[in-house]
Every structure is written in structure tokens, then in C-alpha cells.
Amino acid sequence: MTPSRMLAAILVCFSGLCYVLNDSVTKLLIDRYDVSCIILIRSLVALPALYLLHARTAGRLAIGSPNLPLHAIRGAIGLTAAYLYIASLEQLTVAEATVILFLSPVLITAISGIVLKEPVSLTSWLSVSLCFLGVVIAINPGGATFKLSALLVVVSSLMYALNAINARWIPPNDNLWTIAFFGALFSALFIAPTALRHWSGIHLSDLLLFGGAATFSSLGIGMAAIAYRMAPASFLAAFGYSGLVWSLSVTWILWGVIPSLPSLLGATIILCSVALNFRRHNRPATAAGTETQIACRERKRPD
Template sequence: MPSHILRGIVMICLASLCYNLNDMTTKFLVDDYSVGMIILIRSTMALPLLVILAVAVGRTRVSGSSRVGFHAIRGALNLLAAYLYIRGLEHLSVAEATVILFALPLMVTAASALFFKEVVGWKKWSAGLCSFAGVIIAIQPGSETFQPASLYILGASFLYAANSVTARWLPEADNLWTVSFLAAAFQALFVAPVALAEWTSVHPEDLLIFAASAVFSSLGIGLGSMAYRIAPAADLAPFGYSGLIWSLAITWIVWGTFPSFWTCAGALVIFCSSLFYFLFREPGPHRGPVIKKKSVV
């Protein structure tokens, strides 16, 4: 497997972990604060934290971008996706929301074939379709156990997919920290009017939770963007399911509840389809990385 695809796989798995940790911290906040407040506070807190992390961890710095307007569009997509996802978390567990969000890789695979003309073989399509079938099993549309809040997560999946495929057009000079910083900055800017209109007092003991959510959400966006920028989306999409184990474990360990039978059944179908793709991936020549540079981090 080419090195740029391996790097992309590692990044997408780390992004999935960050998203799940962000879900965990956000779940602690949804009962006390509005969705707008949560997004504004965590996005604002992320800005100085990312500047510090860029120097301390990345040995680099946050810089400007030649396509600020494009980052603004992606920030708007991220904001709306985050809003829908947090609304879903108000009614669903982290595991339930994550399983539904796994409609995302199928959408990314389809978009990569339609817009970037990437070769998507029958094995990739099979893995994606089986994974989506797992989502349907988990949410059971039309049954008595179906929760309308699941539609929030499906809407977020569509928007996250759009954001993922647009990462291909990020400027070459924009590193992980710049992408993460600008995403947080535009989310804060766009949500501020709504959040300030419904502002309530913030409990001091919640500031640490907001800070953790800020770091996890920003790094998740940045790592995911970098992954889809350097490797074909169809190759990375199945590995977006790596968060499955984390989400089930978090729900069990942190909240002491085990997901429902249908959630676990859907998760098992998703896991098996991802394992199938990993073990029987189509051989053959691969194109080089989408953007050639010494380092994207």
C-alpha cells in the first residue's frame, strides 16, 4: 500500500478518535447549554489552544491562507453539521449517534466517483453499501423504536461528507494547524449572533470540558481535512468506521450503559464490511498523493 495512503489512513483514524472524544465531552454539556453556546465557546477557546499546540507539537505556526473565502464556506458547512449533530446528541447516546454517522463514508465514496472521477471498484461499493445497510439496521426507520433525532445525525453526515470532499481544494501551503484554526474561527464568527442572543451563565467547572471539546473538535476537522487532501477519498472512507469501537466503549465505560441490540447489530454489519474491504482491497497501480509536498502537518 502506498505511503501516502497509509498516512491518510492514520490521519483519518486519529480524526475519528478526536471526533468521538469531542462527542463525549459535548454530551456532558448539552443539558446545560444551547447548541449555539457550545459551538461558540469551544470554537473561541480552540483558537489560542491551536496556536500553542502548533508551536509545542507541530514545531510550526498557524499562518494565513490564500483562500480565506474557501475556508469560510467550509466553516459554514462545519457549523451546520455540528449544529445538527449536537441536536441529535441531545436525544441519542454517543454510540447511537456514531453508528448513524457512519452513513458518511458511503457518501464520500459516491462523491469521490462523481466529482473526482476516482476509480471505485465493486469491493469499495460493496463495503460502502453494506455499511449503509448497517446504519439502517441501527436506526430502524418506520419502527416503533425509531427516533426522529436520528435524522439530525443523517443530515450532519451529508454535510460532513461535503466538507470532506472539498478538502481536495485546500491550498498546498495550509498545514493542519492553519486548517483547524480557520475552521474554528469561522464557526465562532458565524454562530456568534445566535449564541449571544441565547446566552446564559457558564459554570466555571465546565470550562475544562469546553477546552477539551475545543481541542478534540478542531483536531478532528484538521486531521480529516489533511487525510482527504493527500489520499483518494474512496480509499479512506472505510477507515472512517474506526470510531465504532471507540464510541461503543465510551458509551459503556463513561455512562455505564450498553447500546441496544439493533445498534450493536448495525455496528457489527459495519465492522464486517470494513474488515472485508481491508482484507480484500483491490490490488493494482495507485496514483500518487493528491498534493505533493514534504509535510502536510
């Protein structure tokens, strides 16, 4: 396996951790603020810090991108996905919505083959399918009858998959901080009209929580975009299921909720399927390296 693929897989996993931490912080704010206000404040808090980090790493004060329309589209898609997911919770339980939302890695695998023309191996399909099975076992949503709100989550999953795929076209000079900056900027611009209608002020005691949400969401968006720009989406899709493992761990550490046996079984299936995907993609690289070494020795051998 190439170093870039390994780094991309690590970034996807840590991106999942950041999203889980962001959700955990947001749960502490959701009772006091409208969702649109949380997104707006979180984005506004993140912008100054992201700008300074960009200026420090890039060595210049000006911030820009050769493809601003793409960043705007990504911001709109991300907001749409979040709103559809939240709207579905009026009729669906969190468990039911989460299971449907985890269709996203499956959709990423399918779209990568259609749009990016990436070869999707049987092992990749098997890996994401086993991961989805692990999520269903872990969350155990029950045998609920079909609800129209389920379609909202399906569309939300598709939106998240599209944002993973379109990361491939983010300009190579856009670093993590630039990507996160424009993500926060366009989120703030798009959500501001709705947030202002629900504005109820900010409690100073909550600023630290908003700062945490801004940090985790910015890192999650930036690392995921960088990862999907570095490696094939079909390879990285299964690593997106690491979010369930992080969720079980964070819930245990922060709230002392011990994972149930089905949760542990589902997490084990996910880890095994990701390992299967990792091993399969590692094998060709090793073989290619061996062939290269043999070819080099042949060239050095005297006639």
C-alpha cells in the same frame, strides 16, 4: 498500499475517535448551555492553543492561507450540518438520526466519483454498504414511520460529505493546526450572533470540559481534512464508520454500558467490511510493486 493511504486511513479512524470524545464531553454541557454557546466557547478556547501550535510547527508567528474563502465555506458547511442534525432530534430519536447520518460515507463515495472523477470500485461500494448495514443492525432504530425531520439529517449527511470532498482543495502548505485554527475561527464568527442571544454566562468549573471539547473537535476536524487531502475519498469513506466502534468502546469505558449483542454484531460487520476495503486496495499496490521489481531486474540483465 502506499504509506500515504495507510496514514490517511489511520487519521480518519482517529478523527472518528476525536468526534466521539467531543460528543461525550458535549453531553456533559448540553443541559447547562445552548448549543450555539457551546460551539462559540469551544472555538474561542481552541484558538490560542491552535495558533501557538501553528507558530511552533511552521516557525513563524503570522498565520494565513492562500485559500481563506475555502476555509470560510468549510466552516459554514460544518455549522449547517451540526444545526440540521440537532434540529432533527426534536422529532427523531438519536438512534434514527444516527443511522441516517451514517449515509455520509456512502455520499462521499458517490460524490468522489462524480466531482473528483475517482474510480470507485465495486469493492468500495460493497464495503460502505456493509458498513451502513452494520450501523443499522447495531443501533436498531425500529420501524418508525417517515418524518420530515429525516430530510434534515439527510441534508446534514450531505454537508459532512461535501466537507470531506472539498478538503482535496485545501492548500498543501496548510498543516493540521492551520486547518483547525481557521475551522474554529470561522465557526466562532458565524455562530456568535446566535450564541450572544442565548448567552447565560460560563461556570468556571466547566472550563476544563470546554477545553476537552476544543481539543477533540479541533483534532477531529484537522485530521479528517488532512486525510481526505492525502488519499482518494472513495477509499477512506468506509473508515469513517470506525466512529460506531469508538462510540461503543467509549460508552463502555466511561459509563460502564456493556454493548448489546446487536451492537457487537454490527461492529463486527463494520470491521470486516473495512478490512475487505483495506485488503482490496492493498492488492494492487503489491502487484504494482512486483511488476516494478521485475522491470528493474530485466533492465539490469545483460544482453
